[in-house]
Amino acid sequence: MATEAPRLTLPSTDSGTRTAVRSAPEAAACPAAGAPGGRPGDATVGSPLGATTATTTTPTATATAVLPPELGEDRVAAWQGSGRQLIALLTEARELGPVSRFRLGGRQTLLVTGPEQVQHVLAQHPDRYVKRSHRARPLLGDGVVCASGQAWKDQRRLLQPQFTSTGLRRHEHRIAGAARAAAGRWAAKARTGEPTDVGEDMRLFALDAVWRCLTGLALDEDTRRELASVEAVVAALPTADAGPEAGRAAMAADLARIDASAERAIATVRGLAAGLAAGPGEAAGAGEPTRPGEAAATGETAGAEQDGTGLLHLLLETAKSRPEYTDRLIRDELVTLLVAGHETTAQTLAWLFLLLDRHPEVREWLAAADRPDSPVGRGEALHALVSETLRLYPAVWLIPRHAPADDVLDGYRVEAGSDILICPYLTHRDPGLWPDPERFDPTRFLTAGRRPVRPGAYYPFGVGGRACLGLRFAMRTTAVLLDLLLPHYMPVFRSTPDGAVFGADLRPDGPMPARIEVRRP
Numbered sequence: 001m002a003t004e005a006p007r008l009t010l011p012s013t014d015s016g017t018r019t020a021v022r023s024a025p026e027a028a029a030c031p032a033a034g035a036p037g038g039r040p041g042d043a044t045v046g047s048p049l050g051a052t053t054a055t056t057t058t059p060t061a062t063a064t065a066v067l068p069p070e071l072g073e074d075r076v077a078a079w080q081g082s083g084r085q086l087i088a089l090l091t092e093a094r095e096l097g098p099v100s101r102f103r104l105g106g107r108q109t110l111l112v113t114g115p116e117q118v119q120h121v122l123a124q125h126p127d128r129y130v131k132r133s134h135r136a137r138p139l140l141g142d143g144v145v146c147a148s149g150q151a152w153k154d155q156r157r158l159l160q161p162q163f164t165s166t167g168l169r170r171h172e173h174r175i176a177g178a179a180r181a182a183a184g185r186w187a188a189k190a191r192t193g194e195p196t197d198v199g200e201d202m203r204l205f206a207l208d209a210v211w212r213c214l215t216g217l218a219l220d221e222d223t224r225r226e227l228a229s230v231e232a233v234v235a236a237l238p239t240a241d242a243g244p245e246a247g248r249a250a251m252a253a254d255l256a257r258i259d260a261s262a263e264r265a266i267a268t269v270r271g272l273a274a275g276l277a278a279g280p281g282e283a284a285g286a287g288e289p290t291r292p293g294e295a296a297a298t299g300e301t302a303g304a305e306q307d308g309t310g311l312l313h314l315l316l317e318t319a320k321s322r323p324e325y326t327d328r329l330i331r332d333e334l335v336t337l338l339v340a341g342h343e344t345t346a347q348t349l350a351w352l353f354l355l356l357d358r359h360p361e362v363r364e365w366l367a368a369a370d371r372p373d374s375p376v377g378r379g380e381a382l383h384a385l386v387s388e389t390l391r392l393y394p395a396v397w398l399i400p401r402h403a404p405a406d407d408v409l410d411g412y413r414v415e416a417g418s419d420i421l422i423c424p425y426l427t428h429r430d431p432g433l434w435p436d437p438e439r440f441d442p443t444r445f446l447t448a449g450r451r452p453v454r455p456g457a458y459y460p461f462g463v464g465g466r467a468c469l470g471l472r473f474a475m476r477t478t479a480v481l482l483d484l485l486l487p488h489y490m491p492v493f494r495s496t497p498d499g500a501v502f503g504a505d506l507r508p509d510g511p512m513p514a515r516i517e518v519r520r521p
């Protein structure tokens with residue numbers, strides 16, 4: 001049953017001013033230039049200056065460059081009248097080439113899908129293509145996703161070490177704990193035959209995993225209920241400004257619930273830290289707000305994991321020497337990581353189970369990876385499975401930027417004030433980059449020789465300095481969960497959603513009711 005998605009509206013304020021274009025000789029070092037795997041003539045599709053992927057922007061170049069091919073206003077009006085989702089318009093614009101343009105809400109909007117052009121915008125010239133005031137700011141505040149300039153650099157520098165392979169080792173037991181809890185819930189449902197919703201199950205797992213790592217606390221039932229509001233807020237954000245009064249009030253109430261959870265976690269971790277500092281004997285009293293021993297929302301006993309030494313602890317320690325880390329910024333950072341981390345991971349897992357349901361041959365291929373004589377190990381197979389799911393269904397399907405000044409992109413003029421939409425969903429399904437792109441085939445990602453090597457052809461986690469901070473975390477949590485679930489259980493769906501909602505993220509457009517079946521070897 002297809003539901004009409006909230007249309008992703010574009011930002012409405014324009015902070016851009018027309019300024020002289022700076023020279024950027026460093027662009028000549030474009031890593032995409034001469035990259036293997038390029039299709040002949042690809043970079044020249046519709047490009048007036050030929051393969052100008054490594055652009056050195058000079059005032060002359062800007063003056064002589066022409067605007068990208070335009071999707072006519074009649075096509076945009078036809079789309080607006082049709083009630084179809086934004087992806088329908090973008091798919092039409094993509095036909096014009098790797099860079100195209102159209103006017104939306106009176107604004108010049110460029111769609112960028114070509115690999116070299118994506119690199120140009122996201123990796124090579126983040127100074128020319130900036131994040132504009134973020135739609136999600138009411139939810140995320142000044143957290144690292146919305147921050148800019150020096151504040152962003154400082155915030156990212158503080159968090160980065162937590163998300164490296166080494167940093168993640170500190171959280172491995174928490175990820176494993178969340179995965180065990182999820183497997184336990186499926187084991188119980190397989191035993192009793194109780195129906196479940198796979199989308200909801202994946203959301204609970206992803207939330208639990210990220211909450212444990214961020215706070216060092218188990219996810220209690222109150223927190224789980226309050227954080228369910230995140231989904232409502234994320235869904236409401238794209239249309240929040242234009243929506244009715246009642247919608248805005250509901251969103252304010254949801255935001256208050258999320259704040260309550262964050263504030264409680266901050267108080268708890270602070271209390272635990274004070275208790276720990278005072279000595280192990282006093283720690284239990286300081287942990288009072290965590291309600292030690294209370295059954296967690298995940299069906300486990302909470303006590304064992306209530307040490308409060310997650311990432312939030314680091315933020316609170318940092319606040320002692322850096323006054324900019326106020327309780328508000330700590331709340332923003334916590335909620336930012338929670339939101340950025342859990343819906344994306346949950347949607348990826350939901351798509352993965354839908355794809356497995358539709359592709360028995362892939363299920364067989366996965367099972368074969370467990371045999372001793374298999375040339376592919378289970379770990380490698382799972383990695384390929386997740387990678388291919390993210391190719392077809394990148395949870396962040398649209399990456400917006402804004403050009404405050406003129407630029408030249410692939411020989412085309414980018415006018416100051418333009419909005420830029422970068423669409424991994426369309427790049428990932430470009431037949432020039434991906435043979436038989438609509439086919440679900442995890443083996444594409446198996447061997448180095450067959451892996452897409454062309455930079456900018458595959459970017460479910462973004463590219464450049466603002467690429468996903470949680471890439472390793474996401475890949476690790478999904479791998480740990482799938483490693484526990486797939487050999488033993490498989491959901492048998494009662495019905496599956498037909499389509500996708502291209503909203504603030506990319507999700508199946510309906511519930512995913514199923515019963516859990518135990519797999520026989």
Ligand code: HEM
Pocket residue numbers: 144145146156210336337338340341342344345348394395396399400459460461462463465466467468469470471473474
């Ligand atoms: C499958 C799961 C995920 C996907 C597909 C995904 C995708 C992305 C993408 C495409 C971006 C770049 C957006 C842009 O350039 O504007 C991004 C940024 C970000 N992601 Fe993820 N993400 C995932 C999981 C996570 C997790 C688990 C976390 C943290 C726990 C996380 C934290 C962040 C943060 C903080 C940023 C902003 C980085 C910055 O601006 O410096 N993400 N993500």
